[in-house]
Amino acid sequence: MSALADALLRERPASGCGEACTRAGPIVVAGRQDVVLRDIRIEGADGDCVIVRGAARVVLERLSVTGCGGAGVRIEGARTVVLRDLAIADTTESGVVIDGSTDVHVLGGSVERAASGVYAHRSSGVVVRGGWFVDVQGPMPRGQGVQFDKIAGPGNAIACNTIVSRPGRSAPEDAINLFRSEGTAASPIRVAGNRVLGGGPSPSGGGILVGDHGGGRVRVEGNVLVDPGQYGIGVAGGTEVSVRDNVVVARARPFTNVGIYVWKAAGDGGACRDHLVAGNRVDYARADGAANPLWVAENCAPTEADAALVEDLAPLDPRIVLDEPALCSGGADGAEGPLNRH
Secondary structure, three states: OHHHHHHHHOOOOOOOOHHHOEEEOOEEEEOOEEEEEEOEEEEOOOOOOEEEEOOEEEEEEOOEEEOOOOOOEEEEOOEEEEEEOOEEEOOOOOOEEEEOOEEEEEEOOEEEOOOOOEEEEOOEEEEEEOOEEEOOOOOOOOOOOEEEEOOEOOOOEEEOOEEEOOOOOOOOOEEEEEEEEEOOOOOOEEEEOOEEEOOOOOOOOEEEEEEEEEEEEEEEEOOEEEOOOOEEEEEOOEEEEEEEOOEEEEOOOOOOOEEEEEOOOOOOOOOEEOEEEEOOEEEEEOOOOOEOOEEEOOOOOOEEEOOHHHHOOOOOOHHHHHOOOHHHOOOOOOOOOHHHOO
16 A cells, blocks of 8 residues: 555646745735735644635635645635645645635645645535645544535536545545535536545545435546545435446455445435446455445435446456546646546
């Protein structure tokens, strides 16, 4: 695991301002429009390092943000905000917090040793693409590389990101979590082309969890997950979730259980139906070493599941996580690839 993580992290592109930084204290952009901030270093704030509140058309580019007593960047009640190639590290709260905002794009960059990488709440038009999220610290309810919490509407995506959790350096829950989040029929939420390496020892955490306490209209496709934790991909409720063409690999650990599952986990009376699991390649071992690629519970019917996933268990090389997912060809943030066309 350590050697594989080191090899993957060597691929991480440079972000932040490097030698071109202008140093500044905490930054607040409130009620303004058409603001561009570039090549700034903010260190050691008592609270949030950057706040964008009630603003519109804001670009933050190549900022280096470290040692924040709150979030690295907090976006509240804003619209049309772009974060591009930021380097965020060692924040007490999440690297990026998005709340009550529309059309926020987090493109490229990295978040390292934060409570979570990106936490987006009650917002729409949120895109997290091409980022690197390394060694999230938690604790619960944080501990995600990217979490969408009550995200709704069209144009939402978590795509072409790399999420790495190294044993002894991180405390992850779910690498990617969609909590009560729902896309539209014409524009489902896309969780696509992400790479996840490492997870555990949480007895409940794992790779990609969707339908958490409801939601739906989600497409989970073309992701690669290696040793992601207790599970690989989970559909824990909701409606109209498709899980297609993913690769899920785990070797036996004390906490490993199942590669892909569909199960209404919460007793909240909500629906769990009309899901599809197809075309995935899964090589997942339980803690006792037995193969356990797929489980579909009776309380999520109807669910269409690909029988070949169970019948044809082919060994998979964990080094597959080093390859760029096909959906993400065309640059670090997928801007020229097919994932840019929702």
